[in-house]
Structure formats: C-alpha cells, structure tokens
Amino acid sequence: MARKKKGQRNIVQEFDNYFGSGTLDDWQRLCKDIGLRGEFGSKTKCRKALRTVHINIHDLLDAVKQGREPHRFRNVHELADYTVENDKIYPKKAVKEMGPVRALLRRVL
Structure with missing residues (x-):
C-alpha cells in the first residue's frame, strides 16, 4: 500500500474502523447510513443494494461523523x-x- 503524505487522510483505515468486522449488522448499518431503505436480510442483499447508489467514500465517513x-x-x-x-x-x-x-x-478515472 502506498504511503500517505503527511497530513493526508488514511481513508482505508478510517473506513475499516467505521465498518467493523463485516458482520451482517455492519453491512445493514452501512446501508442505513447511506440512506437505503428496506429489508436487507443478507450480506448479498446489502451488496446488491449498495451497487445502486453512487456516493463518495470520503464523504460517507464525514457524513456518518x-x-x-x-x-x-x-x-x-x-x-x-x-x-x-x-x-x-x-x-x-x-x-x-x-x-x-x-x-x-466506481470507475472514476
């Protein structure tokens, strides 16, 4: 992994800390934090729902805070x-x- 520049945000670590260990509850919280409504009874349902939204991960973490x-x-x-x-x-x-x-x-470049 590339080194981060001094003062630069470690977005990978921030997201890992926010998301947790990857339980179904973690996935459901992510869907809720993004504003997805509905029943997400499995990680697969959460993954499919997340593919339908376009958000910036940096902004997601800021919004949650x-x-x-x-x-x-x-x-x-x-x-x-x-x-x-x-x-x-x-x-x-x-x-x-x-x-x-x-x-x-998403592919942005």
Whole structure:
C-alpha cells in the first residue's frame, strides 16, 4: 500500500474502523447510513443494494461523523467528476474482493 503524505487522510483505515468486522449488522448499518431503505436480510442483499447508489467514500465517513446521510450522486459520471475534482479517491489496491468498498467503488478515472 502506498504511503500517505503527511497530513493526508488514511481513508482505508478510517473506513475499516467505521465498518467493523463485516458482520451482517455492519453491512445493514452501512446501508442505513447511506440512506437505503428496506429489508436487507443478507450480506448479498446489502451488496446488491449498495451497487445502486453512487456516493463518495470520503464523504460517507464525514457524513456518518456528523450524523447525516451522505450526498448521493445521480449517476457515476457526476460522482467521477466530483471525486476527481476534489481529490477524494479511494485507493483501488486497498479494496477487498467481497468487502463493502467493492460494492461502493466506481470507475472514476
């Protein structure tokens, strides 16, 4: 994993701390924090639901800290423009195969 620059946010560690160990409760909390409504009785249902939303992971963590829902972009193009313009990119090489970030990650470059 690349070193972070001094003063730069360690987004991978922040997300890992927020998400927890990956229990169904952790997945359900993530769906709720994003503002998804419905019954998510399995991790697979959560993953499928997360694929339908376009959010920035940096903004998700900030919103959770502030007790609000993160901004949801209408499409991947809006998310990509915002992410690149604001340099809020999650490092692809830190993504776990079946983890929640995989479900949230979009191609922005």
